[in-house]
Amino acid sequence: MFLRIPRRHISISSPKWAGHNKWSKIKDKKGANDASKSVAFQRATQDILVAARSGGVDPDKNTTLAAVLKRLKAQDVPKDNIAKALAKAAKVKGSGEILTYEAIACNSVGVIIECATDNANRTVQTLREILNSRNARMASVGYMFTRGGVVVVGVENGPDVNGRLDAVTEVALSEGIDDFEPLPPENDSLSRIKFYCETSALVELTDKLSKHPGVAILESEFVYNPTEKTAVSDQDAEILEDLVHALEVHDDVIHVTTSAAIS
Known part of the structure; x- marks a missing residue:
């Protein structure tokens, strides 16, 4: 995908x-x-x-x-x-609404769509059109996700990069993170690692990690985390890619999260 x-x-x-x-x-x-x-x-x-x-x-x-x-x-x-x-x-004095919509795609993949809109009727109608045209529909899937924080950091490659990754992980663990995972490198200069935390801990964790030598904050945001990843076929992966893109380019959509397990 x-x-x-x-x-x-x-x-x-x-x-x-x-x-x-x-x-x-x-x-x-x-x-x-x-x-x-x-x-x-x-x-x-x-x-x-x-x-x-x-x-x-x-x-x-x-x-x-x-x-x-x-x-x-x-x-x-x-x-x-x-x-x-x-x-x-x-x-802005409180105009507009922050809304979250739930949907099911490809029969089993949960989709969370976060929106900011001044016209909820217009937004939901457009979202339904996008979903229906791509084998998806509105449905309650909130149970498939948990709300949390995510921080992704980059550590410069070079001598003892593994030791420096261990050191920054120790810092994150001392802040009470829920979990962490290494990510594939985007380039030859940085190794990446993702930390998961409670929403209340996101700002403090980001601040502590940003002060660690040689660490670059690549992402820091509130997210919906799938409780379990849903396996999908190659064909469904293509449908999901098209769906997510169509949703993300919509003016009212802030963020889209799916439960799909796609490498």
């Missing part, structure tokens, strides 16, 4: 168009990257608005907002974007 075709050295393009084709591919890739950044920045703004609505714009008094800001800064979201979102949040 989320056959390797043998390379065929065949070209039907004339030499004078080779540069044009290469430039087209570069433009397409750049356009996709720019669109991805735009969606990420838009999502960051919405995350701040949602957190601020639940407890104000002072991160010292709003643990949800504090965790969101730490995560966005770790993800290199520009300071101007964060400042504008906070200014916008300060002007």
